[in-house]
Amino acid sequence: MAFGHKTGNYYRGRYKAASGKYESVRDSAGNVVRFRTKTEAKQAAEAEEVKVRQGLWRDPAAGRITFGEYVSRWYAEQELAASTMQNYKRHLEQHLLPDFEEKPLAEISRQDVAAWEKREKAEYAASSVKTWHSTLHLVLEDAIAEGLIETNPATKRRGRGKRAGRSRDRGPEKVVTDALGILLVAERMAILSGRDDEFVACVQKGYTGMRWGELVGLETEFVRPAGFRVEWQLYELDSGELVRCPPKDDSYRTVDGPEFLTRLVRDHVASKKLAPCPCHGKRYVYSAVGAVKGGQPGAKLVDVARAAGVSTGTVSNVLNRPEHVAAATRQRVEEAVADLGFVRGVREPGEAAHWRRNGFSVWQFTPAVSGWYPKKAPQEARPVPVRAEPWPGVPVRGRNSQGRATACWVPIQTGLTPHGLRHTHKTLMEELGTPKVLMDERMGHIDGSVSARYSHVTAVMRERLCRDLTDLWHRSLDARARMSPGSPVAVLDRLLKERLEAGVLELTA
Incomplete structure (x- = not known):
């Protein structure tokens, strides 16, 4: 029973708490409240007893625990x-x-x-x-x-607060590109890395909208004739560890692949000797460029081959068995070696198990998109130095690379990010008039509206989208061929030649 208890020249409100013991009425800081009259003290105590009976009572002393103490316990209890x-x-x-x-x-x-x-x-x-x-x-x-x-x-x-409406937390609009932009960025990335992985991955991301973790975590067993099965992703923690986990929001799905894309990815897998990665024991479609041997940047063997218009095997013969190479070819290779500042053994790309998000974006994707290397002490941001031939240019590396370059890359779509290719894919589907239910399925989104429950993906929808994406791809190849009929990237060069040999490409717009 609640009552007022006189203590000195004030009254305390006393009530029976949930523990069965009598407590004094306290404020939010846990201090005993001092009342002027016995009636006020009793009324406050009765109010606390009502909270006890309704299960709403809070122990004021409990609030004295600090935020730091509580958070330490709270975090330890989470299982996420x-x-x-x-x-x-x-x-x-x-x-x-x-x-x-x-x-x-x-x-x-x-x-x-x-x-x-x-x-x-x-x-x-x-x-x-x-x-x-x-x-x-x-x-x-x-x-x-x-x-x-x-x-x-x-x-x-x-x-x-401030009446700012929807603009209050509005960020910059996401930058997107078009089908030709996807192709040009993919080509530059392959030129920078000296291999086809980046070309194939960029095209796949632009034409499927897969998330970064889903692309990096794509295992060879999930590359299928009809498309790509998303069962896992690789999530990169701050420690650098790559965790194999389910896709975001459990968005398991099969992303339909146009025939040109599935063939491109299957050929890429077939051309590589893929071993299980040491992290997870799985065979992944894509690997990363390994660390630079010797710790110094420099031109690569493939750069010399591209500049001289020969194979890497021919360059190797010039360096090791020059007597087996024709004099004219040997002279072209030696000139390319001198122009690019190639030093044997300085840089040969190895392969790491997986791409790292930051390294991929900063040193491969962004230079390909903007034509600029980022600022990194002691160097300021600078254009990617290239030799103009063969088009679109071969990067010049090593000392005085800026002085030895004859050109630099112009921006393709400044501000585009790897995630921007996911936005690009959604935008392309919007332009093609793809039904929303199919777009949501490809992107791994969930539409909880009533109308979505009555919409279903059909084979006709899938076939039409694949046909439209193939048409975009062919048009981008044709536009690229009009710029130059060949490419220093082997896989793209082969695709351009196939279009020319099939007689479906005219080099004039």
């Missing part, structure tokens, strides 16, 4: 995917604990959260701050469920 655990850890350690670690849960106010959010937005993108705010809200909601606090100070109150 490695990628999610990594993201939560980054949000907590880098953005929440520096401000709230020593603060008791019960003392975190809306004003504290608002001030933190304002400081973060001064340094980071609004979309990122929104994500971290969601993590804070989740942690405090769980603290409410445990009876540690009564309200969540991170809850957004509707109708408050």
